Amino acid sequence: MSTADYSQSDSGQDKRARRWHILVFLLPAVIVYTAIMILPLIETLRLSLFNVVDGQGVFVGFGNFQTLFGEPRWSASFWNALRNNFVFFLIHMLVQNPIGVALAALLSVPKLRFGAFYRTALFLPTLLSFVIVGFIWKLILSPIWGVSPYLLDLVGLKSLFAPWLGKPSSALITVSLISVWQNVGIPTMLIYASMLSIPEEVLEAAECDGITGWSQFWKIKLPLILPSIGIISILTFVGNFNAFDLVYTVQGALAGPDGSTDILGTLLYRTFFGFQLQIGDKSMGATIATVMFLIILTGVCIYLFAIQRRMRRYQF
Incomplete structure (x- = not known):
């Protein structure tokens, strides 16, 4: 050999x-x-394909799904939770992620002083427990012992204060903004890291062509960080449709008032484990969990096979 x-x-x-x-x-x-x-x-x-009859599991196929979508008692709660979940997600997309991009752009300014302090301050809330965040904001927004009326009074806006967590028209928006406050550091740091990875040669060439400041951000940096924005968007989608902790901490398992903050996570919790006079139903709880999984899977597939391909084509 x-x-x-x-x-x-x-x-x-x-x-x-x-x-x-x-x-x-x-x-x-x-x-x-x-x-x-x-x-x-x-x-x-x-x-989700079985039901309990006389203490034994019986195969019912898609019967539980027909009950969830067809029976008025179940369908009303489900569609209400799904609608609230979409509102919860849209607020994060329209408020949290644009603020994260803007903050990342400010942090990437070369001559920014105390940049390390700002990065730490922005990311610190994401390290806090949902229980701590919910309890703190309930204290802040309380109309009885909260500090919000006092702070608004200092700037002459006390007339704008209202029990936002206690009104069905504003409770969901308030909880969503609390979640935005806690999690805005994540897209900020991801976008900031993406901006730091942009080659210096590209930015120097843009400066030679007279493209500086915010014009440089819109024309050079933003197209280059679109893949990162896409990743943040799909992470926001998955996280929001899996949300439970903050709503449960702030508004309880009933997600009041009058179900105005009820999302799929809290509906799943009450259905599967039971709450107060409601008896837990594992089969229906598994059915709701399966629908949540299918919604998330559909959103991820749309991103991977449609949006991400267009972003790559645009980028390269």
Whole structure:
């Protein structure tokens, strides 16, 4: 056997060894992910096709989905929660992400003083627990012992104060803005990191052509960070349609007043586990969870196969 044959066989053995090496290191993560994500998802999908009759599981096919969409008691609660969830998502898209892009643009200014302090201050709320954030904002906005009336009075705007969390017309918007306050640091830091990755040669060439300041941001930086904005948008979509913690902390499981802040997460919680006089129904809870999964899956597929391709085509 020639030297070349030996070298080829040795390289083949090395590749096989490397592959086994990768599998060994990936195996623990795959096992943990399967145990806490894949198996519960499969069990949820299976449970949505069954119902409990006389203490035993009976296969009903899509009967639970027909009940959810067709029975007035279930359909009214579901469509109300879905509508509120879309409003919750749109507020984040129209308020949180544009503010995040604007703040990232300001943080990327080369001569900005105390930049590290601003970055820390903006990202700090995202590290706080939902329970702490909800409790703090309930205290701030309370019409009895909150500081909001006093602060508005200092600037002569006390007449604008209202029990925003207690009015059905403003409760959902208020909770959404609280969530925006807590999470705006995430898109800010992601966009800021994306701006830092823009090659200096591109910016120097733009400056040579007389493109500076905000004109440089709109014409040069923004097109280059569109993929990052797309990632932030789909993360916002997934996070908002999985939301539960903040609404539960601020408004409770009933998501009051009068269900005005009820979203799919709180509806799922009450349906699956039960609350007060409502008895838990695991089959219907799994059905709602399955619908949530399908909504999120549809949104992610639309982004991956439609929006992301156009962004790549535009970028390159």
